[in-house]
Amino acid sequence: MAYISSNANRFYTALESAYGSVATITGSNRIPAVKLTVKNQLEGSSRKDKTGSRTFPGLPVGGRRRTAFELQTYLTSWQKANGGGPAYGPLFQAALGAAPLQFAGGTVASATTGGQLGFAAAHGLSVGQAVSAGGELRFVAAIVDTVTVQLTAPFSAPPATGATLGASVTYTPTTELPSASIFDYWDPSTAVQRLLSGVAIDQLEILVNGDFHEFRFSGMARDVVDSSSYSGQVANSSTFPAEPALQAFDYSIVPGNMGEAWLGSTPTQFFTIASASLVLKNNLDLRMNEFGSNLPLCIAPGQRTVTAAIDLYSQDDAATAGLYQAARQQSPVSVMFQLGEVDGQVMAVYMNSVVPQVPEFNDSRNRLQWQFRPSRAQGTVNNEIAVAFG
Secondary structure (H helix, E strand, O other): OOOOOOOOEEEEEEEOOOOOOOOOOOHHHEEOOOEEEEEEEEOOOOOOOOOOOOOOOOOOOOOOEEEEEEEEEEOEOOOHHHOOOOOOHHHHHHHHEOOOEEEOOOEEEEEOOOOEEEEOOOOOOOOOOEEEEOOEEEEEEEEEEOOEEEEOOOOOOOOOOOOEOEOEEEEOEOOOOOOEEEEEEEOOOOOOOEEEEEEEEEEEEEEEOOOEOEEEEEEEEOEEEEOOOOOOOOOOOOOOOOOOOOOOOOOOEOEOOOEEEEEEOOOEEEOOEEEEEEEEEOOOEEOOOOOOOOOOOOEEOOOOEEEEEEEEEOOOOHHHHHHHHHHHHOOOEEEEEEEOOOOOOOEEEEEEEEOOOOOEEEOOOOOOEEEEEEEEEOOOOOOOOEEEEO
16 A cells, blocks of 8 residues: 655635534635644643552543644735635635725726826725736725725836726735634545634734745634544534535746835835745634533634734845834834735735834844844734735
8 A cells, every 4th residue: 555645635725604614615715735734632631530550541532622733835826817815815814804805906097106096987995905007016005085096105117097907805804703614635535634624813924035925824723523533523414525526726836036025104115125024913712611612612812913024135225224213213114015026926915004123233144134023013903914915
């Protein structure tokens, strides 16, 4: 009997209608992924009864279980024509909370080098929502009127009058978080298949300027079910849920060096970024200590923490000096990273107000680098971060 290849693996994900209610999936729910790590264990406890020896007599069946996971994937191309977001969109929604904001595009009536964008008809956009043009994403900083918006930063080349903007989808935070299901199928079909229900994203990490742009989702799940010990845990299914019929699964991976960075109190494009890590942490807890259940009952998010850690090469220009001054004065700056630069393969993250840490000087290499340690984003109500795909 041959070993199972670690590449003979397919992942699917979808939002759940209620916590722990396993989602129904089709072939379109398949996602690209690098690695899924799942740790399922009984809650530690110790017996105090005297047995007359030093031998451990075992624990009773039915104790509380904890399931932790981490899933890694790359920024890839996605099919805008499907009317929704990228296949791994449910994981971003589970991390941030709000239903995605869809923008179908529009016709440009005017565009200025200062970032003001006019439409030929009512745009229907909201502050924090993204628009796409020419392989670039920009976020709406303010609504001027029903046909005009002010962008957080101008497009590199303002779109011409009559040009058509591309579709985009934007994920924003909200107070409560939905849950998702993750399906882990293997070849051959007789191998152990797995299913994570009640997936709650505690941390989302976005890595910039590696070999590839990478996303890491980690958190807790209600339970992990497997095909070898399945006993009807999924409603209305006496057997482990079968993998849906395979559909065409073709995508491109985006090189980690492609994209844009806009930083500062007056956003300026930086070409000196060495690396960056953008992290959202929900400080989750699960209702899992109540009498009568050995599995969690719901998600209980804590205060959200959003940080940006940035390494850049120092230059003697006003924009770079402005970042240092903002850090010393504890003045907020905006942070926007665009990953990728081809339509259908672009993702952007925007933080409107980040107070940078005073950078450390790294002079161990040929060129001086400034290292801004994790600097926390702030806001008013659920507006410290927005994530968009275009």
